[in-house]
Amino acid sequence: MNNKDGAVDHEVKRVLQEQLEALDDTDDEDSSRHSPSRGEKVLAELATLSHAGSKTPLKKSSQHLTEAVMEAARSTTLDPKQKAQAVYQHSLSLFSSLFETPTADFIKNTKSAVGSVVEMILEDDDTAINLLKVTSHDYYTYTHSVNVGVLAVCLAKKLYKNKSSHNMREFGAGAFLHDLGKVKVDPAILNKPSRLDEWEMKRMRTHPYQSYRILMDTSQLSEECAIIAMQHHEREDGTGYPRHLKGNEIHEYGKIGCIADVYDALTAKRVYKEGMPPFKALQIMKNEMIHHFEREMFENFVLLFSK
Ligand SMILES: [Fe+2]
Numbered sequence: 001m002n003n004k005d006g007a008v009d010h011e012v013k014r015v016l017q018e019q020l021e022a023l024d025d026t027d028d029e030d031s032s033r034h035s036p037s038r039g040e041k042v043l044a045e046l047a048t049l050s051h052a053g054s055k056t057p058l059k060k061s062s063q064h065l066t067e068a069v070m071e072a073a074r075s076t077t078l079d080p081k082q083k084a085q086a087v088y089q090h091s092l093s094l095f096s097s098l099f100e101t102p103t104a105d106f107i108k109n110t111k112s113a114v115g116s117v118v119e120m121i122l123e124d125d126d127t128a129i130n131l132l133k134v135t136s137h138d139y140y141t142y143t144h145s146v147n148v149g150v151l152a153v154c155l156a157k158k159l160y161k162n163k164s165s166h167n168m169r170e171f172g173a174g175a176f177l178h179d180l181g182k183v184k185v186d187p188a189i190l191n192k193p194s195r196l197d198e199w200e201m202k203r204m205r206t207h208p209y210q211s212y213r214i215l216m217d218t219s220q221l222s223e224e225c226a227i228i229a230m231q232h233h234e235r236e237d238g239t240g241y242p243r244h245l246k247g248n249e250i251h252e253y254g255k256i257g258c259i260a261d262v263y264d265a266l267t268a269k270r271v272y273k274e275g276m277p278p279f280k281a282l283q284i285m286k287n288e289m290i291h292h293f294e295r296e297m298f299e300n301f302v303l304l305f306s307k
């Protein structure tokens with residue numbers, strides 16, 4: 001595996017910068033990139049997505065949801081199964097609201113909540129295992145986000161054990177927020193039950209970059225963690241998107257995001273397909289998709305389900 005020490009090195013930053021420049025060149029519908037105050041513009045755009053006319057002040061609602069997740073994650077009275085259920089359900093509520101109102105404040109609060117969940121996963125093996133079991137297979141972007149976050153943090157815990165060089169709170173925030181850019185994709189495309197045409201696919205495929213841009217422009221995440229958002233659709237053999245990176249060109253965090261993302265997509269139930277049972281999904285990933293993943297990392301992922 002590359003970058004064993006965890007920190008994002010100059011090479012990764014250089015590759016990322018190239019990606020951004022290349023994408024900016026091809027981002028045909030987004031003229032905001034030439035604005036000197038792009039960050040402000042993105043924040044203003046995001047603010048317009050907030051509930052117009054909502055009776056509950058956003059900040060209070062966001063704080064309330066965040067506190068509920070943190071409280072569940074830090075509970076000392078619930079047993080592991082109850083605790084996993086409480087953390088999962090409160091996380092779903094939080095992410096469901098976040099995807100409706102992805103403001104900078106809300107992202108900041110969500111990051112704190114995710115930090116508590118990450119700490120709980122790292123410190124409490126029993127609850128972490130139960131958390132993997134309670135993940136729902138109904139497919140909504142927010143359900144998927146929480147599932148991928150849990151799966152990715154559990155895999156990172158296994159890979160990095162007690163290595164202090166990895167900031168797991170930042171990593172977790174990147175994993176839970178990897179698809180946030182979908183708020184910029186037309187819901188008609190996101191929820192289309194049939195195959196996407198070429199134009200729709202092109203719009204859909206902007207979401208890793210849109211996630212990256214939101215996270216960086218709202219200054220809520222370190223660059224190394226926004227890489228999960230940017231690279232979770234890259235594939236080990238270079239067949240992914242947006243940059244067709246391969247092998248060591250993909251950051252380890254991007255590779256972890258990829259495995260968690262594919263697994264959840266396979267096991268999720270959609271309007272047009274049943275969700276696969278976990279074992280079947282792992283089998284298909286091994287037999288038909290193994291060239292998409294780093295083998296050693298995939299083997300560690302499989303071991304997560306062996307308990
Ligand atoms: Fe995605």
Ligand SMILES: [Fe+2]
Nearest residue numbers: 144148179261
């Ligand atoms: Fe995803």
